[in-house]
Amino acid sequence: MLTDAKIDSALKKLADSFLxxxxxxxxxSDFKGWGQFIxxxxxxxxxxxxxxxxxxxxxxxxxxxxxxxxVIDYLVSLWNDRxxxxxxxxxxxxxxxxxxxFLMAVRQSKHPKLQAIAPEADRELRERILSDGLLVGWxxxxxxxxxxxxxxxxCVAILAYVLTGKKSDIPPxxxxxxxxxxxxxxxxxxxxxxxRKFSLCALCxxxxxxxxxxxxxxxxxxxxxxxxxxxxxxxxxxDYDYRVGExxxxxxxYLHVPADSVDILLASGLTGDKGQHLEAVKLADEAADxxxxxxxxxxxxxxxxxxxxxxxxxxxxxxxxxxxxxxxxKRWYSYFWLGS
Numbered sequence: 102m103l104t105d106a107k108i109d110s111a112l113k114k115l116a117d118s119f120l121x122x123x124x125x126x127x128x129x130s131d132f133k134g135w136g137q138f139i140x141x142x143x144x145x146x147x148x149x150x151x152x153x154x155x156x157x158x159x160x161x162x163x164x165x166x167x168x169x170x171x172v173i174d175y176l177v178s179l180w181n182d183r184x185x186x187x188x189x190x191x192x193x194x195x196x197x198x199x200x201x202x203f204l205m206a207v208r209q210s211k212h213p214k215l216q217a218i219a220p221e222a223d224r225e226l227r228e229r230i231l232s233d234g235l236l237v238g239w240x241x242x243x244x245x246x247x248x249x250x251x252x253x254x255x256c257v258a259i260l261a262y263v264l265t266g267k268k269s270d271i272p273p274x275x276x277x278x279x280x281x282x283x284x285x286x287x288x289x290x291x292x293x294x295x296x297r298k299f300s301l302c303a304l305c306x307x308x309x310x311x312x313x314x315x316x317x318x319x320x321x322x323x324x325x326x327x328x329x330x331x332x333x334x335x336x337x338x339x340d341y342d343y344r345v346g347e348x349x350x351x352x353x354x355y356l357h358v359p360a361d362s363v364d365i366l367l368a369s370g371l372t373g374d375k376g377q378h379l380e381a382v383k384l385a386d387e388a389a390d391x392x393x394x395x396x397x398x399x400x401x402x403x404x405x406x407x408x409x410x411x412x413x414x415x416x417x418x419x420x421x422x423x424x425x426x427x428x429x430x431k432r433w434y435s436y437f438w439l440g441s
Contacts, residue, residue: 103386105424108417109162111389115414116162118396119155119407123169132175140397140405149179149193153206154411161414165212173214176203180218186344195239195343197229197251198356201258202408208265209415226258227274234281239341245349253296253337253356255282256303263306264366264415271307279307287316295360298324299335302363305370321371326364326380332401333360359400359409361388362416369419378423385420388413 118139126132126147135155136146152175159168180203182190193199204222207215229236235250236258259279262271283304291297301321304313313321324330335358342349361384368374368381391398397405398413 103382103389103420103424105421107389107393108385108421111392111417112158112162112414114396115392115398115410116159116167119158119410120167120169123172126175130175130178131171132178133169133171134175135407137406137408138404139407139410140395147175149176149189149199149203151407152176153202154407156206156212157209157411158414160206160210160212161418165210168210168212173212176206177214177218180222186346192343192352195241196341196354197226197236197238197240197254198257198354200226200229201236201254201261205257205261205265208261223272226261227272229258230274230278234278235285236278238339239343241342241344241349245342245344247339247341250281251339252282252285252291252300253335253339256299257356259303259307263303264419268307268309276307279304280312283308283314283317287314290320293336294330295333295335295358295363296337298333298360298363298367299358302367302370305367310372321367322374324364324367326368326377326384330364331360334358335360335363357406357408358412359398361400362409362412365416365420365423369416369422378426382420382423385417385423388417392417 119135122135122139122142123133124135124145124147126134127145134147134152136144136148136151138144152172156168156172156176179190179193182188183194185191200222204226207219207222229240231237231250233250235252236255238247238251238254240246255278259275262275282300286297286300291300297320301317301324304317305321336355338353338355340351340353342351365381365385368377371377388398398410399405400409
């Protein structure tokens with residue numbers, strides 16, 4: 102049975118998996134981090150996504166004091182290189198989704214060294230909001246960037262604030278971005294069920310119920326958790342440019358978010374849907390069991406990606422809200438119907 106204590110234990114098991122698998126960054130530095138996959142010994146890949154995922158998982162379990170100093174130094178180094186052509190930081194931070202996930206790690210960790218750069222990371226992310234309200238998918242500078250806003254990048258940016266703080270603290274610009282996302286979704290809903298649910302998740306968590314449009318509310322309510330929807334992961338791709346010397350190089354990036362984490366987070370933003378809450382608690386319980394038994398979450402796949410661990414860990418932490426809502430309902434029933 103899922104309890105707050107079980108969630109805390111599961112998150113610690115996951116954090117231990119990251120702590121036991123720190124990888125040195127190639128190049129002779131003292132930096133450390135994590136790569137695309139976790140739970141694989143003798144691997145040396147290290148990158149922004151994997152390292153941010155490790156920071157999120159460790160801070161959820163233990164708080165910032167347990168995050169290794171070489172990991173923090175690596176992230177600070179990447180950030181300091183964000184405007185330097187030809188560097189890994191310059192390439193990574195050209196992408197808005199990666200910037201947003203970095204800010205999510207910064208906000209979640211509350212580490213003093215990362216807090217020092219948080220205002221700048223926050224400001225620069227919000228500067229990527231276009232006139233149509235959405236965030237641009239990639240940008241080198243204001244003259245070299247994608248021509249249109251990107252819905253998936255906007256969702257990650259919104260969730261960077263929603264999942265790491267109070268709804269009342271979301272910047273006004275991000276609330277306007279959520280409103281623009283809602284208008285875009287209502288007018289042209291994605292045919293990809295995973296992407297559509299990811300957008301609904303961001304909207305449900307960011308906007309008050311009274312600010313959700315009737316059609317959006319209807320889609321949210323209809324987003325039931327069933328065996329058929331377990332495989333509806335969020336998966337999106339986009340092309341981008343980054344600067345090397347005086348020229349530009351084009352690449353393709355992608356984002357994957359497990360359906361289980363989206364379903365749990367979406368349910369945690371719903372009010373009054375006891376059936377959806379119950380199914381989400383079951384998913385969270387399965388995820389907790391996976392962390393406790395294996396140290397990682399596989400989600401039916403052969404390998405465990407670092408990014409998926411962070412999304413599921415955040416969902417598991419927010420499933421405590423579902424447990425609290427269920428406890429409140431039980432107390433209400435006991436008081437009014439059993440006279441106790």
